[in-house]
Amino acid sequence: MTTTPANVEVSAAAAAPTRPPLGARLRGRQNQNLWFWVFVGPFVLGLIIFIYIPILWSIYLSFFESYNTVTPTKFVGIGNYLDMLKDESFRSSLGTFIVFALFIVPTTFALSLLTAILVARTRVMQAFFRSVFFLPTACSYVVAALIWKMSIFSGVRSGAANALLGLIGLDSIPWLSVTKPPWYWLVIVSARLWLQVGFYMILFLAALQRISPTLYEAAAIDGASAWQSFRYITLPQLRPTSAAVLLLLLINAFQAFDEFYNILSSFGTYPPYARPPLVYLYYVALGQGQDFGHGSAGAVILTLVILIAALVFNRFFSFRGDD
Amino acid sequence: MSDKTIRAGIDRRHLLTLGGGMAVAGALAACGGNTGRSSSTSAAGSGSGSGSASGGGAKVTLQQWYHQYGEAGTQQAVEGYAKAYTAADVKVTWKPGDYDQTTAASLLTAGGPDVFEYGNGPTIDMIKGGQVVDLSGLLGDAESDFNPAMVKRMTYDGKLWAIPQVVDMQLLVYRKSLLEKAGVTPPETIDDLMAAAKKLTSGDVKGLFLGNDGGVGLMGAPMLFSAGADYLNEDGSFGFDSDGAAAALGKLRELFTSDSLLLGAPKDWYDASALTSGLTAMQFTGLWTFPDLTKGLADDYGCIPWPAMPGGAKSVVVGAYGSCVSAKSTNVDAAKEFVKWLWVDQTDKQLDFATAYGFHIPARASLVPQAKTLQSGPAKDAAAYAQEFGHAQSSVLWTPKCATAFGDMMSKIVKDGADVKAEIAKVKAVAEAEVKRVLG
Structure with missing residues (x-):
């Protein structure tokens, strides 16, 4: 009992002048912390409210029976997950889109790289070509989908594609109405390529312009062929960009919605073919369905599929022995 | 799917025919739209503060939602009806776009409407989820x-959940001159229809138009009706695992492969243009196209019900928007009063709403003879068909999940040529589980 309250007060008072007040400490040197939160705060808040809470809420909902409510009471464990995995339509849409991704990712990749190289090499009107290929990126998916559906690939003679067929004396093809042969893929894939290639081309173009010309000069002196410089200089130099592009394309493929929905849906229904998982989930959980339990479970499954695909891809592509 | 066809048809048509500017203006209005909820509480609660004790006390404010009808003047009309109501202050919200989705979602929140219309009444999940109020007794003697x-269709479990506003219908429309030229009479049976479609097809002009998907989305229900079947029986059991129903659905596949169906028209079945621009000789479409048909073809068109299969019956599909009251409303009684006033008592307004703007049939039989639009030509025939052959689009127990399974089945049968009975069996499994869930 040698230390009296008075003593403590005295020692605290003695220490005080050496430490800045709490407020000042929180604000950091030159108010750094304050400014950090002023700038970052609103975005973090938005991220939490509009992204993280909905994700967590959706995971929560996926364990409940929640028809027409987001505050469910009946816990069903993994029942919704089992239902979705047993659901033939959901499985087939996942399957279709794994195949779709395997096709569209390399195709878009190759086409954007090709256009980028062509545009980079061209000596005349480079700015013009660059803009022309990039412009479709600025077009709305919905608008493009409607033009593809109603003007270019309508089933009657007045549609652009059928008018062309007419010129060479062929019958009209109802592009979007038949499943054998599956012409609808032609419509969807051409729309998607038109919309996307330009964007990835710009990414490649930026990367191409950062490759030092001295590398090519050195290769030319060594007598390297065009193919050799592409294979041993361009491709390796594009590696980080290629990895990013492939990953974006992969995620994009699984998130397909806009052009599929607008090209193929008809008055409240969507055909069972070429049905992206997101479109199927839209009909389950939104629309008239309002079955948030199964919808959320499906969304979580889809997220896991994308995650696994991305991890596998990373393993095989990005970290393939750093040569 | 089919549950939505009439409504969705109208929506699409309106969306497509409306000027973009008007749609944008509507969207903006909807975005800035006050739901009326806050003002309803303040109006009801601040009565004491205002002190200007007007005889009846403070009026409650009711929020009423409509989907966007395309016909000019409809919005002004419903706003006029709302203004004419004196017992409450009714605010009309006109919602373009995905009305069903927005409304269903808004019922989960406090920002939804007090009174709203919904196609064929509320869904079974809304009823079971306690989102809408029982309206039994509002019809009274009427x-x-x-x-x-x-x-x-709007009754479930012995209770009425919505009040029908106006009746819409779908039927088969044909061009008289093209049929005469080909020596074809309006078909009475499905086989007649298929023969006629073939005969009327020449080159780029096709015999029959059932939608750009070949009738997958539209014709499932009429085909079931024509075979005397339905989605579900009265007792809720599965309604179409019969040979007759399978044969009827198989006929759509035959039509699809016969090269006599119009596929991929620029505007789908809900628009008159395929018929008026000469792409097809016959088309299954809605009553709402009649003004456009008259404009484009004058009297060169006629209408008939969808033909029957052997042992079945002819049918026209009827549907109606029903006026519902949200259970989340803070003024349920006032909302019910208003619904009764507008859709039961005010017959002049009902007649005006059905006939002065769009082309509909009044929901009340006694008003049909007063509807000038329905007194001559094909429209008169159509109104008579609605009485004689009218068949509600679907059962209230036919949930969206059933509709999706049904749509998948139709696509596989019609487009892929899948085995009809095997596909029906798949839908049966889904439907039986759904009915059990809903009733359980």
Whole structure:
């Protein structure tokens, strides 16, 4: 009992002048912390409210029976997950889109790289070509989908594609109405390529312009062929960009919605073919369905599929022995 | 799917025919739209503060939602009806776009409407989820005057959940001159229809138009009706695992492969243009196209019900928007009063709403003879068909999940040529589980 309250007060008072007040400490040197939160705060808040809470809420909902409510009471464990995995339509849409991704990712990749190289090499009107290929990126998916559906690939003679067929004396093809042969893929894939290639081309173009010309000069002196410089200089130099592009394309493929929905849906229904998982989930959980339990479970499954695909891809592509 | 066809048809048509500017203006209005909820509480609660004790006390404010009808003047009309109501202050919200989705979602929140319309009444999940209020008794003595098929469709568990506003219908329309030229009479049976479609097809002009998907989305229900079947039986059991129904659905596949169907028209079945621009000789479409048909073809068109299969019956599909009251409303009684006033008592307004703007049939039989638009030509025939052959689009127990399974089945049968009975069996499994869930 040698230390009296008075003593403590005295020692605290003695220490005080050496430490800045709490407020000042929180604000950091030159108010750094304050400014950090002023700038970052609103975005973090938005991220939490509009992204993280909905994700967590959706995971929560996926364990409940929640028809027409987001505050469910009946816990069903993994029942919704089992239902979705047993659901033939959901499985087939996942399957279709794994195949779709395997096709569209390399195709878009190759086409954007090709256009980028062509545009980079061209000596005349480079700015013009660059803009022309990039412009479709600025077009709305919905608008493009409607033009593809109603003007270019309508089933009657007045549609652009059928008018062309007419010129060479062929019958009209109802592009979007038949499943054998599956012409609808032609419509969807051409729309998607038109919309996307330009964007990835710009990414490649930026990367191409950062490759030092001295590398090519050195290769030319060594007598390297065009193919050799592409294979041993361009491709390796594009590696980080290629990895990013492939990953974006992969995620994009699984998130397909806009052009599929607008090209193929008809008055409240969507055909069972070429049905992206997101479109199927839209009909389950939104629309008239309002079955948030199964919808959320499906969304979580889809997220896991994308995650696994991305991890596998990373393993095989990005970290393939750093040569 | 089919549950939505009439409504969705109207929506699409309106969306497509409306000027973009008007749609944008509507969207902006909807975005800035006050739901009326806050003002309803303040109006009801601040009565004491205002002190200007007007005789009846403070009026409550009701928020009423409509989907966007395309016909000019409809919005002004419903706003006029709302203004004419004196017992409450009714605010009308006109919602373009995905009305069903927005409304269903808004019922989960406190920002939804007090009174709203919904196609064929509320969904079974809304009823089971306690989102809508029982409206039994509001029809009073007039009950027998309302279209019985629609009242039945909006009744569940012995209670009425919505009041039919106007009746819409779908039927088969044909161009008289093209049929005469080919020596074809309007078909009475499905086989007649298929023969006629073939005969009327020449080059780029096709015989029959059932939608750009070949009837996958539209014709499932009429085909079931033509075979005397339905989605579900009265007792909720599965309604179409019969040979007759399978044969009827198989006929659509035959049509699809016969090269006599119009596929991929620029505007789909809900628009008159395929018929008026000469792409097809016959088309299954809605009554709402009649003004456009008259404009484009004058009197060169006629209409008939969808033909029957052997042992079945002819049919026209009828549907109606029903006026519902949200259970989340803070003024449920006032909302019910208003619904009764507008859709039961005010017959002049109902007649005006049905006939002065769009082309509909009044929901009350006693008003049909007063509807000038329905007194001559094909429209008169159509109104008579609605009485004689009218068949509600679907059962209230036919949930969206059933509709999705049904749509998948139709696509596989019609487009892929899948085995009809095997596909029906798949839908049966889904439907039986769904009915059990809903009733359980």
